[in-house]
Amino acid sequence: MSERRRTGGAPERLIRCTDCGGVYPAQTDGDGGLRPIGVGAQCSCGNDEFVPYQDG
Numbered sequence: 944m945s946e947r948r949r950t951g952g953a954p955e956r957l958i959r960c961t962d963c964g965g966v967y968p969a970q971t972d973g974d975g976g977l978r979p980i981g982v983g984a985q986c987s988c989g990n991d992e993f994v995p996y997q998d999g
């Protein structure tokens with residue numbers, strides 16, 4: 944599976960589900976949107992709202 948996109952090579956980020964608090968790696972999707980990687984467009988709990996996760 945190769946998901947290469949020429950989107951400027953934005954670094955992966957971590958995002959957190961606003962509902963269950965699950966943390967996922969994500970990519971920014973051009974327009975500043977965050978898209979989780981590996982779980983489609985939604986969290987495993989069904990929520991599709993995420994906030995940037997800051998560790999530390």
Ligand SMILES: [Zn+2]
Nearest residue numbers: 960963986988
């Ligand atoms: Zn969730």
